[in-house]
Structures are given as C-alpha cells and as structure tokens.
Amino acid sequence: MSVVFRADNIHTYYGKSHILHGVSMEVREGELVALLGRNGAGKTTTMRSIMGLTPAREGSITIFGQNTTKWAPYRIAQSGVGYVPEGRKIFGHLTVHENLLVPPVTKGRWQIDTVYKLFPRLDERRTSKGGKLSGGEQEMLSIARALLLNPKFLILDEPSQGLAPVIVQEVMRTIGKMKEEGIAVLLVEQNVFLALQLADRAYVLSDGEVVFDGTARELDSDRERMETLAGISHA
C-alpha cells in the first residue's frame, strides 16, 4: 500500500504560539484513519496545516508524493484532496444544485448525477436554498461538493457535529462507502466510539503531540487508555 499522505515532524504556529510540536502521521491508500483528541489538542490545526491554511513552519507534508508544505490551499485541493470543513460551510444563498455547480468539473466517477444517486435527499431538494437545508442535508451537500473534485484523499472535520443520531449513522455509512470506493480518508472526530467503529488506524493528539499511534481495534479494546489519552468519558 502506497502512502497517500504523510506529515513528517511538523511544527505549526499561530503567530508566536506554538501549537503543533512535531506531529508525524500518515494515511495509506484505501485506509480510513481517525484523528482523535480532546478540544484544543491540535486536530483542527493539523487539518489547517494539511490544507495549507496555516502552513507548518518546520517539518514537511507530502501528499501523493509531492512536498505540499508551502502550497496554496487551492493547489492542494486541485491535486486531489477533498476537504469537508467543520460546520458544513455550504453556500447558503445558492440552491443545492448551484452549490454543486461551483466546483470545477473533474474527470472521474463522481459527477453531479452520480452524487445525486449517492444522496437521493439532495436530488429531492435540488432547488432549495442551501441555507434552508437541515444540518444532515448540509453535511451531505458538503460531502457531495468535495466528492465532485474526484479526490483520492478525503479529509472530514467533525462530520457528526450537531447532527441527530439517526443522521449521524447515515453520514457514517456514507463515509464507509467512500473507503470502499478506494478513497483514503482522514476522519477527525470528537465522537471517538463512532470513529473507531469505522477506522482502520487511529492517531490521538494531545497538546499538539501524537500520544497514540496504532490500530483502531487496539485503542477501542483499551477503554482505560482511551480515557487517559483522549480524555473521553464514555458514560
């Protein structure tokens, strides 16, 4: 299995504050990797560094064999990285269909009609304004929009946030499907149990450092360790 994405000892700063202290991780072809950690552990900063929004000051990020550490975000997206940002971030004044017309047309399996087949709900709501959609529908639209780029690597930031449990299950099923399609996925989640059900491997961040690196099963079976590492109570 070739490596799709690798972060090598990255250090990221916001101004003077040092957020990531040498984070290293990798995602291989066809893998679903969970990135876990409590609030403020550096998960979002890691995403931002991968996407080029807050480039790492030291260390390097390699995507599809190219050093993308200092690339502009649009270039990273064009190279085949789909990013579904936290909180959906769809275009509220455009209709569902118009939202899907915004990404540039790319060759591959994912076109507007195939995306509608994957999310029949979006097909039904084609002419509704993005802002009128429910949270679950917005999440689907956000994923659909990222899929239109025909990414080989998909990053999802907190897809379950603020969604009803039934919808969360549906979104998670879709993410599982992405993996079956051969897309490498990096899943950032607060909902650790959900993420570990799907993931092959997991990384846990704490205070900007990787404190766990192993298989999802290993972490899932060791509840005590999970609690100390990720600070999650599973009551």
Next chain:
Amino acid sequence: MSSQATEIKHDAAPLQKPAFQQRYAFICLAVALLTVPVWLPLLGGYTDLASRVLIFALAAMGLNLLLGFTGGLSFGHAAYFGLGAYGTGLMLANYTHSTLLAVAVGTMIGGLAATLLGPIAVRRRGIYFSMITIAIGQMFYFIAVRWNSFTGGEDGLTGFSRQPIHMPGFTISLHTTSFYYLVLVCFAVGSWILWTILNSPLGHVFVAIRENQKRLTFLGIRVDVYIAVSFAISGFVVALAGSLDALLDNFTSPDNLKYTLSGNLLIICVLGGMRNFWGPLVGAFIFVLVQDYISSITQNWMTVIGLVFVLSVIFFPLGAMGFFRRRSRS
C-alpha cells in the same frame, strides 16, 4: 420520512408564485421602457432623462456584478466609465464618423483597462481592495485634467457629436428618440449578458465568493482570478455606459473619471438594492430623478441625495427592491 416529504412540498408551493410574478413584472418593465417616448412627456419628463436613467442603471448594474454578487467594494469604477466616455469622444472628434465604432472602441478601452488593472486590486481584500481601486481611478482623473492638449483638461472634451448610423438601406438619425432606443438596446444587451453570466456556473462562483472565499479554495478554485474576471466584466459594462453617456451630451469631462461618480454609482446600487438584479435600475431611477428635480431648485442637490441615502440605509437596508420583495412575501 413523511414529514420530510411534506416539508418539501411546502417549500415548492410558494416558489411558483414569484416566478409568475417575475415574468409579469418583466413584461411590464419591457413595455414601459419601450414606450417611454410616448408617455414620459405626458408626465412632464423629457426623453433624454430616460436615456440618462438607463445609462446610469447600466453602469450601476455592471458595478453591481462586482459589488452585490461578488462582494468586491470598488470605489474606482468611474475610471472605466470615464475611459469609455473619453474613448468614444476622442474617436468621434479625431478619428471616425462611425458612432458604433466609437462606442465599441470606448467600451474596449475602458474594459481592457479594468481587465489589466483589476488583477492589481484583487491582490488585496476588504478595505485595502477599495483603496487600491480609488488610487487607480484617481490616476486617470489626473491624467485627464493635466493632459490639456489631448483631453481638453478641466474644461472637458468637446468638439464631437453623435453621428447618424448608416445601415444598408436605411439611416438612423440618432436624434433624441432614436438615441434613446440605441441606449435601450445597449441596456438590454448589457443586462442580458449579466443575467446569463449570473445564471451560469461562473455566476454561482461569484456568489460563492461573496459568501465565503475560504470555502472556495478547498474546492480548488483560485478566488483572486475569479474576482479579477468579475472586475473585468463589470469594467466592460460600465465602460459601455460611459461611452453612451458621452454621446448623450456630446460632451465629457474629468468629473466622469472622479471618485464622486464612483460613489454615486455605489449609492445607486445601495438605493435600489444590491442583492437584486434589477435593484440598480430602480436606484438609478430614484437617483437621476431626484438629481434632475432638485437641481432645478437648488445647487445643493447632493444634500438631498445624501439625506435620501441615509434614510434608505436606515429604514430599507436591502434597498427599494429588497423592501418590495419582503412586502410581497409577507
């Protein structure tokens, strides 16, 4: 699932009504504009006034592509208006007797200037973007003022007049009424182009830029390139309006390049409603009429415009069209 289905129906039902209303309103607008020379004199107006409304409406709609639909606040679009006007005037004064060629050249000069200078402004966002657009705009103003021998300096450019258009088989004289129809045709073509763009994927990208630029970069889109495209298109439309303005009075002056005109165009957009496609037309109607009427009473007509502007921003923040929209919905 059943509750979701009813929700969809509930959404779809009121959609049909505005579509019907819109078509109806559009036909009324078209009929009203086509018959202006008939009914306007009856109301005490004159046809040139209607030409002026359409010229300013066209300019403001062009600016509004950038302002209302792409989210770029330009304080320098007078530059492209003025370049269109000077281009057309200088062509007619020195090089050609063809009105249409002069309009085409004027539009090209203004539009190309926007195409070349836009990329400089889009390197920055927000207030810095606006400041760069002012600076670029004022540059052309001072060139027009200083280059006396070519532009006529502060006195403005005279010595040209619109020439009859010779078509195979017939000639259009371009007197007041026929000139109005030339303006109307340009207005129709300009607004059709803008409408088509806004309903294409390119237009959706513009609106998406207005809403959130960062989200677009995740989709592999270079936002600055698209803002520059919007800037260029709006520059061409504004230049076309400027070139018609030169023909309207057979005169143009550095005032047509000055930031105050840029400000007036912005006021027109905001008065009419900058989130609405036809908003600038309504804004231009209010602005030109108030200007025409008040300036016959007092020189300080800007005071009244200012007052109207402040009141409209306080009470109708979405502009006249936004206000009517909301009323018709409720």
